[in-house]
Amino acid sequence: MMEQRITARKNSLIQQVRRLVSSRKAREQDGLFVSDGTKLLAEAVRWWPGLDTVILSDGVEAQVPDHVRVVRVPEEIMAYISPMETPQGALFLCRLPEKTEFVPSPGMLLLDGIQDPGNLGTILRTADALEIPVALLEGCADPYSHKVVRSSMGAVFRTPVVQTTWAEARTACAAAGIPVAVTALTESAEDIRGAKLGTMAVVIGSEGRGVRPQVLTEADKALIIPMSSRCESLNAAVAAAITMWQMKL
DSSP states (O other), rough: OOOOEEOOSSHHHHHHHHHHHHHHHHHHHEEEEESSSSHHHHHHHHOOTTTEEEETTTTTTOOOOOEEEEEEEHHHHHHHOOSSSSSSSSEEEEEEEOOOOOOOOOOOOEOOSSSOOOHHHHHHHHHHHOOOOEETTTTTTTTSHHHHHHHHTTTTSSSSSOOOHHHHHHHHHTTTTEEEEEEOOOOOEEGGGGGGGSSSEEEEOBBBTOOOOHHHHHHHHEEEEOOOOOOOOHHHHHHHHHHHHHHOO
């Protein structure tokens, strides 16, 4: 395995990494995304066929396939390109996957406008652990931003991320005979503990506004997670985790 050494901030790769870290548009244009850390690199080596380039700080070693480009940089360059306050000395570029077709299935989650990267990554991590299919509807955070990849603890490498639209998901679920339920604080909402979630596709709404009015109107039923009257709502990732656990019962 041959290593290239880069010491200049103005190097084209170094500048590309900074663009990819900060811009979803740049990631989509270049067909690449960035992640960091030795643990996530090990996950990418094991699971992700599109591992493209690995950048390592001096003194940091990693097991990398022979076909992957390896670049060695001084610690100050790693600090310049890493999105982490305390870089682990390993940053890597992966090719974005081809679009994954949406295939409806009973016992799946539909995420509607989950914009917080930490919440989205946590949901994907939990879904990976419980083997729950997930699809992202409009308005969700970029699943290949470094924050989502990190908070998913590598789940994006292990389980394909499906992105679709509400119109496509609703039509496909209806054609497959899968009822769509939404989690919502409405008077007509059914207690989630009595619903057969394993037969449904369940929509989890965004952190601030909840499920979009259109989705709420067009869904087959509404579900509610019972909680103390002192509490207004649950964190989106927590609500998703409870829903997924109920799906497995």
